[in-house]
Amino acid sequence: MKLLVCVSQTPDTTTKVKFSADNTAFDTNGVQYIMNPYDEWYALVRALELKEQLGGSVTLFHVGPKENETVIRKGLAIGADSAVRVDAVASSATFVAKQVAAYAKAENFDVVFMGKETIDYNGSEVPALTAELLDMPFISYANNLKMEGNSATLSREIEGGKETMEVDTPFVVSCAKDMAEQRIPNMRGIMMAKRKPINVIAAVAAEDLATIVRYDYPPEKTGVKLIDPENMDELVNLLHNEAKVI
Amino acid sequence: MAVLVYAESLTGSIKKSALEAVTYGKLAADALGTECIALTIGKADGAASLGQYGASKVYNVSTADNNFDSQVYAAVVADAAQKLGADTVVFSHSSTGKSLAGRVAIRLEAGLVTSVLTAPTNGFEVKKGVFSGKGFATYSISSANRVVTIAPNTFRPNASGSDATVETLDVAVPAGRVKVTGQATVDGVVPLPEAELVVSAGRGMKGPENWGMIEEMATILGATTACSRPVADIDWRPHHEHVGQTGVAIRPNLYIAVGISGAIQHLAGVNQSKVIVVINKDPEAPFFKAADYGVVGDLFDVVPRLNEALKKFKANN
Ligand SMILES: Cc1cc2nc3c(=O)[nH]c(=O)nc-3n(C[C@H](O)[C@H](O)[C@H](O)COP(=O)(O)OP(=O)(O)OC[C@H]3O[C@@H](n4cnc5c(N)ncnc54)[C@H](O)[C@@H]3O)c2cc1C
Numbered sequence: 306m307k308l309l310v311c312v313s314q315t316p317d318t319t320t321k322v323k324f325s326a327d328n329t330a331f332d333t334n335g336v337q338y339i340m341n342p343y344d345e346w347y348a349l350v351r352a353l354e355l356k357e358q359l360g361g362s363v364t365l366f367h368v369g370p371k372e373n374e375t376v377i378r379k380g381l382a383i384g385a386d387s388a389v390r391v392d393a394v395a396s397s398a399t400f401v402a403k404q405v406a407a408y409a410k411a412e413n414f415d416v417v418f419m420g421k422e423t424i425d426y427n428g429s430e431v432p433a434l435t436a437e438l439l440d441m442p443f444i445s446y447a448n449n450l451k452m453e454g455n456s457a458t459l460s461r462e463i464e465g466g467k468e469t470m471e472v473d474t475p476f477v478v479s480c481a482k483d484m485a486e487q488r489i490p491n492m493r494g495i496m497m498a499k500r501k502p503i504n505v506i507a508a509v510a511a512e513d514l515a516t517i518v519r520y521d522y523p524p525e526k527t528g529v530k531l532i533d534p535e536n537m538d539e540l541v542n543l544l545h546n547e548a549k550v551i
Numbered sequence: 552m553a554v555l556v557y558a559e560s561l562t563g564s565i566k567k568s569a570l571e572a573v574t575y576g577k578l579a580a581d582a583l584g585t586e587c588i589a590l591t592i593g594k595a596d597g598a599a600s601l602g603q604y605g606a607s608k609v610y611n612v613s614t615a616d617n618n619f620d621s622q623v624y625a626a627v628v629a630d631a632a633q634k635l636g637a638d639t640v641v642f643s644h645s646s647t648g649k650s651l652a653g654r655v656a657i658r659l660e661a662g663l664v665t666s667v668l669t670a671p672t673n674g675f676e677v678k679k680g681v682f683s684g685k686g687f688a689t690y691s692i693s694s695a696n697r698v699v700t701i702a703p704n705t706f707r708p709n710a711s712g713s714d715a716t717v718e719t720l721d722v723a724v725p726a727g728r729v730k731v732t733g734q735a736t737v738d739g740v741v742p743l744p745e746a747e748l749v750v751s752a753g754r755g756m757k758g759p760e761n762w763g764m765i766e767e768m769a770t771i772l773g774a775t776t777a778c779s780r781p782v783a784d785i786d787w788r789p790h791h792e793h794v795g796q797t798g799v800a801i802r803p804n805l806y807i808a809v810g811i812s813g814a815i816q817h818l819a820g821v822n823q824s825k826v827i828v829v830i831n832k833d834p835e836a837p838f839f840k841a842a843d844y845g846v847v848g849d850l851f852d853v854v855p856r857l858n859e860a861l862k863k864f865k866a867n868n
Binding site for chain 2: 316402433442443444470471473523545
């Protein structure tokens with residue numbers, strides 16, 4: 306199995322989000338970055354499990370500048386064999402999808418893995434964009450994937466339940482919770498990762514068709530109204546008459 | 552150049568999220584000075600009613616079955632958009648919509664923004680939540696064609712006007728490569744992303760055996776149940792109930808959090824709820840800072856009391 310895992314980096318989940326003074330940019334000052342959890346915990350680990358079971362290779366794919374290599378090294382430490390980094394700023398989902406497609410087209414991967422979304426822009430866009438560019442079937446929000454020969458059986462999250470399906474390779478899959486269990490890199494993995502190759506390639510031209518023009522903060526809560534724990538009728542009354550939600 | 556809304560009907564009838572999508576489509580069409588038309592694929596009971604939410608016309612592309620393959624459906628939607636002269640395509644931000652929007656955007660060379668919260672203004676600027684609810688970003692789409700998915704529970708459908716005529720649209724349906732083999736949904740429960748009322752509980756519950764009172768509250772209110780991540784991780788509750796930054800992100804009208812501390816990752820998935828009620832015995836719990844109403848007390852006393860009060864209220868209303 307020749308497997309590609311696309312990984313993104315996102316601000317750490319404890320980040321206090323700040324924007325530039327004119328609200329046109331995300332303020333990256335002091336922000337710690339992590340590998341996007343869906344990419345790391347589910348996409349990468351499931352790909353590694355399939356490689357362990359069926360043989361083959363796992364290649365990481367990342368679009369970003371050199372300083373992002375910390376995240377790539379972590380993926381290599383968890384167990385990926387090699388990595389490709391497109392030396393460019395990931396300026397939009399369309400831009401990233403075009404980089405994945407341009408690289409993957411000639412490489413004949415059996416499965417292209419991604420996380421279901423990134424936890425910064427929450428777009429859930431790159432997987433479907435890439436699948437269309439590669440003219441491949443796409444299973445989104447998969448929480449189970451089994452391979453037999455070149456056919457796969459999957460299940461995915463749908464509203465209020467799940468759906469099961471079958472598809473042959475090659476295909477694109479975006480991974481959600483339950484797909485696999487997070488793996489913590491061990492010392493040996495970390496040492497080995499230092500010697501694994503990161504192939505740096507140039508970006509293909511791609512236009513951003515949607516760009517961010519402005520950021521805003523969520524409205525501040527005006528303060529909590531505390532209710533006497535003995536008086537739940539009061540809470541019900543407020544929810545009905547003041548908040549008007551029941 | 553019309554606004555085309557793909558109205559989902561994977562189970563054979565029009566879904567609530569489709570009504571919201573058409574409601575949005577009408578708002579967008581008004582803003583752009585054009586009309587809103589709806590597209591259904593396969594069996595779609597109730598399609599004519601989309602007229603009541605703003606679709607001036609409904610088109611149906613017939614298929615042998617409602618087997619969902621994003622490649623097939625995207626080809627149909629993109630072809631329909633071209634045939635019908637639509638430059639803006641609207642999807643629900645659902646498991647189906649998210650699988651299709653990107654594919655259709657590539658086919659139409661369209662700019663894509665997902666989970667939008669506003670109708671387009673100023674050319675085509677739309678706002679969405681980013682950083683899991685810690686901020687908002689306004690996107691501008693520069694391309695001639697645009698694709699958006701709309702956030703759930705944001706554009707409330709209000710029936711007015713009359714049914715639309717449903718016309719068959721002749722679009723080729725390509726052969727698919729994905730075979731759907733089964734679908735299992737929990738009947739009678741509103742799925743979390745669509746729920747308007749959510750009752751959620753965390754590690755403060757001490758154990759899964761104590762969830763009866765949470766389920767009781769949900770039943771009284773007609774609410775959907777949710778939970779914090781550790782509770783799902785230790786299998787006190789099913790995984791699909793996990794809300795937060797790495798779980799389901801929700802924006803209900805009412806979110807009641809019982810025995811949840813309000814960690815930043817939890818808040819990220821729920822802080823767009825309209826009204827938040829927190830029940831926690833620790834007055835210093837961070838959740839109180841994000842709450843509208845708070846009850847400082849032992850949940851094992853407070854929740855049964857709240858359930859009684861809710862029952863009394865329901866009996867009188
Ligand atoms: C990368 C990452 C991603 C994460 N993603 C998520 C996510 O998506 N969703 C999520 O929920 N968490 C997430 N977490 C975990 C998060 O940091 C918290 O650990 C978690 O939300 C805590 O769950 P809790 O509030 O149920 O438990 P606790 O933090 O243990 O809080 C329990 C609360 O119950 C209260 N309590 C106890 N007994 C009683 C009683 N008798 N009566 C009233 N109150 C009582 C306590 O005062 C306390 O506030 C993530 C963490 C990381 C690192």
